[in-house]
Amino acid sequence: MTYITKPKLAHPGLARNELGYTRRYYEGAVSTLCAGCGHDSISAGIIQAFFELNIEPHRVAKLSGIGCSSKTPTYFLGSSHGLNSVHGRMPSVLTGANLANRDLIYIGVSGDGDSASIGLGQFAHCLRRGVNMLYVVENNGVYGLTKGQFSATADKGSKSKRGVVNRDSNIDMVGLALQLGATFVARSFSGDKAQLVPLLKAAIEHQGAAFIDVISPCVAFNNHAGSTKSYDYVREHNEALNRLDFIPRRQPITADYEAGTVEDIVQHDGSVVRLRKIAKDYDPHDRIQATNFLQARAAQGEIVTGLIYIDPDAEDLHSNLNTVDLPLNALGEDELCPGSSVLEKINADLR
Amino acid sequence: MKNIQAINDFVVKFANVNGSGSASANALFARAILRMGVAVSPRNIFPSNIQGLPTWYEVRVCDRGWQGRRGGVDLMVAMNPQTWDEDVAEIDPGGYLFYDSSRDLLPSKFRDDVRAIGVPLTKICNEAYTDARQRQLFKNIIYVGALGALLDIDPQVITSLIGEQFQGKEALMQSNVKALAMGRDYALSHFDCPIGLQIQKSDSVGDKVFLEGNSAAALGAVYGGATVAAWYPITPSSSLAEAFEVHCKKYRHETTSGKAKYAILQAEDELASIGMVIGAAWNGARAFTATSGPGISLMQEFIGFAYFAEIPAVIFDVQRGGPSTGMPTRTQQSDVTLCAYASHGDTKHVLLFPEDPREAFEMGAISFDLADRLQTPVFVMLELDIGMNERLCDPLEWDDSRRFDRGKVMTHEMLERGAEFGRYLDVDVDGIPYRTYPGTHPKRGSYFTRGTTKDRYAKYSEAGPDYVDNMQRLLRKFETAKGIVPEPILYTGTHESQIGVIYYGSTSPAMAEAIEALELRGLEVDALRIRAFPFADSVGEFIAEHDLLFVVEQNRDAQLRMLLVNECGVDPTKLMAVLHYDGTPITAKFITREISEGIAAVIEAPMRSTGTQ
Incomplete structure (x- = not known):
């Protein structure tokens, strides 16, 4: 971690977005994570994504659980409300928050211990409910804050820093998310910002349960030979399916590509996800094919990254519950309390 | 043999088989008596099971209006062969046994001091119906018809209740009316009606309403402005969440768009339920969960989080018998200390103790104001006895000038x-x-x-x-x-007594009846009904003003007494525990006996004993 506070003054020449904010405005407190931690790169990606999307930070609510990854919401979007909940329970708190105010943007940040072990149940259930959110797992395969125990996403046969070999099968968060009905599923690598930022942007604009598993090496406890979550290992085994451009709504769409190599996916809000295909026959609209493809590649030791699945017309929890357009937290007595005359009738029916 | 003679003051107990459709017939019986203007308090005594196990429905008919359980049985409606022996044994001497006489039973199966009234219900049904389910369901209606004649319940009243129940379903209504008449006709032609037990028109009901505490609490949540409910099914609280949905469907949809002004989620477990409530309340919605003891145990970590991070949350705890799975379908007041100090570290929480459905409604609504004002979890401590049973209470009231207190929110x-x-x-x-x-x-x-x-x-x-x-x-x-928080309520006798009684929740009606019984024995007591924790200063004053106090509770460890000793700095020897915790609702008889014996013991050996059980 660094102890040097950043200067508050912004250089007048710094780039500003459409709202007139500099990128700095989207930052948070100085990170207290280890120097070189993959999580800090993800925070930088999140900052970049919100900056480029021209989103007012105070319209974002950021939630997390417990662990290194869950500390990171303090390090981005300093003008947003944040909530650091209990271990493994961010999804339920986020679900409740989302029910209370459908107008905010929700980002849940979690780790592999938080989401694949203690919170596996909540992870599963909030995806299957279609909560409109971006759920990021910063996946390093290890418990950092408690100094290097394996997590449930550590691959079978991978070696810990102390030389212990993991004998348990790993939990594949992406495979689970696909099976559980997430409508936007991606995997990325904290070391590949060019891939990560457009994915984050598309996921933020996605109107449903968006999940991104970001492999994020732990420099302190899981970046050695024998680890399958080290910078070197991930770089060697990364198989990107596609490259993605995100085009927000109202922005003109230009075609400058060869036919057949690119697909424009229009999301519910009018934004466009432009996919530049790398794996030629891969179809990100086919949940079953995606599942098979992932398992086949995983068996070969490859880490598939990119946009894995998208349902651009996803329905979210609010549409399932048919809730009113106004946020529930904005309703008052007049909308909510049936009053004394109704109570008179209720009394009459109870006699 | 002299049989019991009583008008508008007796106990009828129905022994049935779970899942046989008896519940609605038994409720019809209780409502018919209410419509005659006679107060009743019914209680479901049921197993943790869906079909096949014994279940009972006990109706106390009491023109004086006492709503507590009386104990004893004057008329047993023995419809369950599995429990025949224990049901027959439970009848008070001189009482009555109503049974299905389709098959001959050995004389040894009866009692000499109980009058047996046999109606061949199965035979009547088999002659009238061919469908197996119809035979079973109408058997229940036939016994209501027969009982109506035996107890002199106005047949018009029962018929009109059936009419209300099956409004718009003419065929069903007719067949029910027909079944009623079959039972009635048989009773009238075979027995001298009425028997010694009789219902006579009265006016002890007045404008009172008859409802379950869980439904009332849920209605309170609607009136209190709750928009988010997250819950996980658990007896005896599930019907609270389900009632909230029923109320919301009626009163919380936009007329034009049909959209819902609420969100209800059945969560994956109690941890998620309370997490959702905390998330919603953090984000400015009024939110609640409904659960029972095991659910509270699971929620501990989050409750501490809400306390320390200062997030409002309303938790309806419909208490059942603990510990562990305990007695899931029996009543207790055994989550008091669990909730008061829930979670690790130094924590204290606000508890509300409703005495009946009416107060469950009021506290259901006010809990949201308190949670918002105090930015902390608030527990509404219901109990199975008031949550899952219908009670006669004063009409529900709402002042339209009342505003939600959203507490200190910076805009x-x-x-x-x-x-x-x-x-x-x-x-x-x-x-x-x-x-x-x-x-x-x-x-x-x-x-x-x-x-x-x-x-x-x-x-x-x-x-x-x-x-x-x-x-x-x-x-x-x-x-x-x-x-x-709601202040305690003081009931004083005509003279200032040196003896005080402290009680709360569902003990209330039995206590009121016990106070009168004690007075008849020349023992006057002052009584204080606790309605909330933390205790108002007047609680400590009440204790100071009395030489001897009884704390009446429905748990083993005298949990409220513990809180009083702990929080009010009271000399523990002053507080005698009166404890009833076998899972059945406490009775006035029990309280009266325990308090009179307790007083006698102190008079003999002043102030040495600290507990009576």
């Missing part, structure tokens, strides 16, 4: 005017800081909510002074709570 305008915002800043010296809802203002008022320690401006801090400062403020807040 966009306040922030714009430059008001200083520190999330944990005690600006009014009442321990309650201001909060902001997420999304309020672009530049001001945002903060980070966490379960770790922090300073007054919500900045992470493990510094000792910051921690102590915060914990002291939370104590001040609890002190503030004392002054705004």
Whole structure:
């Protein structure tokens, strides 16, 4: 971690977005994570994504659980409300928050211990409910804050820093998310910002349960030979399916590509996800094919990254519950309390 | 043999098989008596099972209006062969046994001191119906018809209740009316009606309403402005969440769009339920969960989080018999200390103790004001006995001028005017800081909510002074709570008594009846009904003003007494515990006996004993 506070003054020449904010405005407190931690790169990606999307930070609510990854919401979007909940329970708190105010943007940040072990149940259930959110797992395969125990996403046969070999099968968060009905599923690598930022942007604009598993090496406890979550290992085994451009709504769409190599996916809000295909026959609209493809590649030791699945017309929890357009937290007595005359009738029916 | 003779004052107990459709027939019986203007209090005594096990429905008919369980049985409607022997044995001497006489039973199966009234229900059904389900369902209606004749219940009253129940379903209504008549005709032609037990028109019901506590509490949540409910099914609280949905479907949809002004989620477990409530309340919605003891055990970590991060949450705990799975379908008051001090570390929580469905409604609504005002979890401590049984109560009331108290919420305008915002800043010296809802203002008022320690401006801090400062403020807040939670209610006799009784929740009707019975024995007591924790100062004063006090509870360990000793600095030897915890509702007889014996013991050996059980 660094102890040097950043200067508050912004250089007048710094780039500003459409709202007139500099990128700095989207930052948070100085990170207290280890120097070189993959999580800090993800925070930088999140900052970049919100900056480029021209989103007012105070319209974002950021939630997390417990662990290194869950500390990171303090390090981005300093003008947003944040909530650091209990271990493994961010999804339920986020679900409740989302029910209370459908107008905010929700980002849940979690780790592999938080989401694949203690919170596996909540992870599963909030995806299957279609909560409109971006759920990021910063996946390093290890418990950092408690100094290097394996997590449930550590691959079978991978070696810990102390030389212990993991004998348990790993939990594949992406495979689970696909099976559980997430409508936007991606995997990325904290070391590949060019891939990560457009994915984050598309996921933020996605109107449903968006999940991104970001492999994020732990420099302190899981970046050695024998680890399958080290910078070197991930770089060697990364198989990107596609490259993605995100085009927000109202922005003109230009075609400058060869036919057949690119697909424009229009999301519910009018934004466009432009996919530049790398794996030629891969179809990100086919949940079953995606599942098979992932398992086949995983068996070969490859880490598939990119946009894995998208349902651009996803329905979210609010549409399932048919809730009113106004946020529930904005309703008052007049909308909510049936009053004394109704109570008179209720009394009459109870006699 | 002289049989019991009683008008409008007796107990009828139905012994049935779970899942046989008896519940609606038995409720029809109880409602018919109510419609005659005679007060009843029915109780379901049921197993943790869906079909096939024994279940009972006990109706206390009492023109005096006592709603507590009386104990004893004057008329047993023995419809379950499995429990025949114990059911017959339970009847008071001189009582009555109503049974299905389709098959001959050995004389040894009967009692000499009980009058047996046999109606060949199965035979009548088999002759009238061919369908197996119809035979079973109408058998229940036939016995209601027969009982109506035997007890002299106005047949018109029963018929009109059936009419209301099956409004718009003419065929069903007709067949029910026909079944009723079959039972009635058989009874009239084979027995001298009425028997010694009789219902006569009266006016002890007045304008009272008859409803279950769970449904009333859910209605309170509707009136109190709850918009988010998250729950996990658990007996005896599930019907609260389900009732909330029923009420919301009626009263909470936009007329034009049909859209819902509420969101109900059946969560994956109790941890998620309370997590959702906390998330919603943090974000400015009024939210609640409904659960029972095991659910509270699971929620502990989150409850501590809400206490420490100061997030409102309303938790309806419909208490059942503990510990562990305990007695899932029996009643107790055994979650009191669990809820009062829920979670690790130093915590204290606000508890409300409704005495009946009417108060469940009121407290159901007020709990949201208290949670918002105090920014902390509030427990509404229901009990199975009032939650899952219908009670006769005064009509529900609502004052339309009443506004939701959303507590100290700093708005966009306040922030714009430059008001200083520190999330944990005690600006009014009442321990309650201001909060902001997420999304309020672009530049001001945002903060980070966490379960770790922090300073007054919500900045992470493990510094000792910051921690102590915060914990002291939370104590001040609890002190503030004392002054705004529902006050205890004092019932004094005509003379000032040196003996006091403290009680709460569902014990209330049995206590009222016991006070009268004690008076008849020349033992006058002053009684204080606790309605909330933390205790108002008047509780400590009441204890100080009396030489001897009984604390009447429905748990083994005298949990409220523990709280009194702990929080009021009381000499424990002054407080005698009266404890009833076998899972059945407490009775006036039990209280009267325990208190009179307790007083006698103290008179013989002054102030040595601390408990009677």
